[in-house]
Amino acid sequence: EAQVTQNPRYLITVTGKKLTVTCSQNMNHEYMSWYRQDPGLGLRQIYYSMNVEVTDKGDVPEGYKVSRKEKRNFPLILESPSPNQTSLYFCASSPLGVQGFTDTQYFGPGTRLTVL
Amino acid sequence: GENVEQHPSTLSVQEGDSAVIKCTYSDSASNYFPWYKQELGKRPQLIIDIRSNVGEKKDQRIAVTLNKTAKHFSLHITETQPEDSAVYFCAARAFISNFGNEKLTFGTGTRLTIIP
Numbered sequence: 001e002a003q004v005t006q007n008p009r010y011l012i013t014v015t016g017k018k019l020t021v022t023c024s025q026n027m028n029h030e031y032m033s034w035y036r037q038d039p040g041l042g043l044r045q046i047y048y049s050m051n052v053e054v055t056d057k058g059d060v061p062e063g064y065k066v067s068r069k070e071k072r073n074f075p076l077i078l079e080s081p082s083p084n085q086t087s088l089y090f091c092a093s094s095p096l097g098v099q100g101f102t103d104t105q106y107f108g109p110g111t112r113l114t115v116l
Numbered sequence: 117g118e119n120v121e122q123h124p125s126t127l128s129v130q131e132g133d134s135a136v137i138k139c140t141y142s143d144s145a146s147n148y149f150p151w152y153k154q155e156l157g158k159r160p161q162l163i164i165d166i167r168s169n170v171g172e173k174k175d176q177r178i179a180v181t182l183n184k185t186a187k188h189f190s191l192h193i194t195e196t197q198p199e200d201s202a203v204y205f206c207a208a209r210a211f212i213s214n215f216g217n218e219k220l221t222f223g224t225g226t227r228l229t230i231i232p
Contacts, residue, residue, distance in 0.1 A: 102220070
């Protein structure tokens, strides 16, 4: 089944304790992205990747890191989490069309992170 | 960068009536406008999209219209049903470099409630 998976789905942690949220897709999509969703603010892009070893900042990259060593995986790393990073996180992937543009984004199930 | 405004933030509609959600965007170079539906506790899923070379697109009870001159696009849902209750997000895709990098900016969402 074609899908985007994220792990963990729920995480409660404490300030300063490094964590990684994994994202994996089995659709051979070039484009992958991380969003955070907060009430009243919609979906805000954290980082995105147009292909392997190509990553770039979105609107709210501060406090986050990403890597894209393989096409299928795009982990989100919080080196020193803070309470303002408490949020619902979504990973998404999309194929690139013939002109190199993204198309439909397929979202993962989400990771609810609480930083105490 | 691109700015997408979405209105209203909440909308209650009697079952069977129509619902309209409106979005405006700022970057005249944006060329792809998807709409995502997010049911409670679920991931966002694409319901319809429109490209800048088209003024209107329909899919059964859902339609999207685009006015490039005014830089706004709207989602129309006719004959609303209880299962249409969800949060709806509009988005606009803009290109941010000459190397094909692009960015999808989301609106802040509209919570649609269908009253039986």
